[in-house]
Amino acid sequence: MAKHRIAVIGGDGIGPEVIEAGCRVLEVLAETQKDLAFDFTRFDWGSDYYRRNGVMMPKDGLAQLEGFDAIYFGAVGDPNLPDDLTLWGLRLAICQGFDQFANVRPSKLLPGVVGPLRPELGQAIDWVIVRENSEGEYAGVGGRAHRGLPIEVGMDVAVFTRAGVERIARYACETARSRPRKKLTVVTKSNAQRHGMVLWDEVCREVIRDYSDLTVDWMLVDAMTQRMVAKPGTIDTVVATNLHADILTDLAAALSGSLGLGATANVDPSRKHPSMFEPIHGSAFDITGKGVANPLASFWTASMLLEHLGEAKAAQRLMAAIETVTARREVVPPDLGGKATTVQVTDAVIAAVRGANA
Numbered sequence: 001m002a003k004h005r006i007a008v009i010g011g012d013g014i015g016p017e018v019i020e021a022g023c024r025v026l027e028v029l030a031e032t033q034k035d036l037a038f039d040f041t042r043f044d045w046g047s048d049y050y051r052r053n054g055v056m057m058p059k060d061g062l063a064q065l066e067g068f069d070a071i072y073f074g075a076v077g078d079p080n081l082p083d084d085l086t087l088w089g090l091r092l093a094i095c096q097g098f099d100q101f102a103n104v105r106p107s108k109l110l111p112g113v114v115g116p117l118r119p120e121l122g123q124a125i126d127w128v129i130v131r132e133n134s135e136g137e138y139a140g141v142g143g144r145a146h147r148g149l150p151i152e153v154g155m156d157v158a159v160f161t162r163a164g165v166e167r168i169a170r171y172a173c174e175t176a177r178s179r180p181r182k183k184l185t186v187v188t189k190s191n192a193q194r195h196g197m198v199l200w201d202e203v204c205r206e207v208i209r210d211y212s213d214l215t216v217d218w219m220l221v222d223a224m225t226q227r228m229v230a231k232p233g234t235i236d237t238v239v240a241t242n243l244h245a246d247i248l249t250d251l252a253a254a255l256s257g258s259l260g261l262g263a264t265a266n267v268d269p270s271r272k273h274p275s276m277f278e279p280i281h282g283s284a285f286d287i288t289g290k291g292v293a294n295p296l297a298s299f300w301t302a303s304m305l306l307e308h309l310g311e312a313k314a315a316q317r318l319m320a321a322i323e324t325v326t327a328r329r330e331v332v333p334p335d336l337g338g339k340a341t342t343v344q345v346t347d348a349v350i351a352a353v354r355g356a357n358a
């Protein structure tokens with residue numbers, strides 16, 4: 001039986017806590033499913049590695065990751081190091097180096113979870129936000145001039161390329177097509193940003209012509225925030241730029257109960273490079289080491305990883321186990337209003353995996 005080779009990078013803060021919990025759950029899935037096996041390789045990269053070595057990952061880091069089937073990633077960010085250093089040194093270096101241009105972020109209100117919206121609105125949330133993940137506002141293009149002088153300037157240039165927009169639009173259309181409602185919302189801000197965002201609109205419009213089975217609408221990003229709150233049931237698949245989707249997905253996570261539930265996949269759809277799967281909550285150093293981090297996002301993330309590896313059955317088993325635990329409301333982590341520790345939530349999900357298997 002072929003083992004899936006997974007590179008595990010816990011990273012900073014609560015990253016290692018929730019990712020190790022996820023590895024335990026994956027091991028149990030493998031134990032209880034004959035044709036499933038994993039081979040985990042751990043990498044201790046991140047801010048502590050930086051303090052020892054002066055870099056977030058080794059120079060040949062990408063080459064070391066290249067042969068893996070997937071990367072299971074925790075978080076990056078440290079209270080004592082500049083965020084741009086830690087991010088560009090590890091997470092963005094992997095996303096951009098491996099051309100993981102599609103960032104996929106599902107949200108729904110899991111059973112038993114109480115979100116901030118009225119129940120009938122909250123329960124209508126069933127979204128996939130497809131985030132452009134290689135350029136736009138995160139292109140890293142820009143600079144500083146006149147340092148230290150009164151006329152000092154800092155510039156970040158948002159970069160939109162025809163090829164970059166086309167591939168993410170196509171990926172989003174395929175995602176929308178794979179879902180029952182066949183609905184796509186294109187998020188833009190071309191009323192105010194009249195170059196890059198206008199190209200974004202034009203290229204999206206061209207791509208959409210190939211998908212006449214989809215119902216497509218367009219939203220300005222500001223209006224999109226109020227639609228997500230007021231009319232969540234009218235949204236299904238969303239495509240947005242790197243920064244717009246960054247913001248919208250935090251809102252999506254909050255509306256579906258907690259940032260502790262947000263899962264994400266950084267996908268290289270060409271499969272030339274490994275894709276990377278991570279919870280979106282970040283390193284959360286306020287609760288690091290306390291054993292109370294909610295691991296459910298990292299489990300949902302693991303389910304996306306399984307899906308990507310073609311293990312649909314295991315992916316569904318894991319999602320079902322997560323939903324069994326949230327629905328029962330017996331083991332509830334602090335961010336969802338309970339007192340359960342990371343280990344207790346993990347044990348509950350493991351018991352649900354085993355229980356469904358018994």
Ligand code: IPM
Nearest residue numbers: 076077087246247249280282
């Ligand atoms: C996310 C995070 C990152 C991002 C930060 C940590 C740079 O907010 O994954 O959404 O903005 O991409």
Ligand code: MG
Nearest residue numbers: 246247250280
């Ligand atoms: Mg974010």
